[in-house]
Amino acid sequence: MFESVAESFRQTYTIVELMVVIVAKLLTGGISIDTVGGPIMIAQMAGDQAKAGISSLFQFIAVISVNLAVINLLPIPGAGRGHLLFFLIEALKGRPVNIKVREIAQQVAWSS
Secondary structure, three states: OHHHHHHHHHHHHHHHHHHHHHHHHHHHOOOOHHHOOOHHHHHHHHHHHHHHOHHHHHHHHHHHHHHHHHHHHOOOOOOOOHHHHHHHHHHHHOOOOOHHHHHHHHHHHHHO
């Protein structure tokens, strides 16, 4: 049992590491944004994995869950997740981020 728990942590770490590399390459242009899929693509891939077997489907669901966790931790102001970045800055500075800075960050996030 302990071996399977350890393996699950290793695989999760590998997926997180891969997600960080992919996000970095998307931001630097190393990977085309056209390779990113939305809910329809995820549903199609889930269907393919279900046809391959329950084990494949569970593994796919685990990968999607880890991917969403990584994406949700990204500091994207205005999309709800930017709050984590602002909380971190607040913890480091010892005081809240200026309201004007937060407003500008949200405007930038929504305009892109």
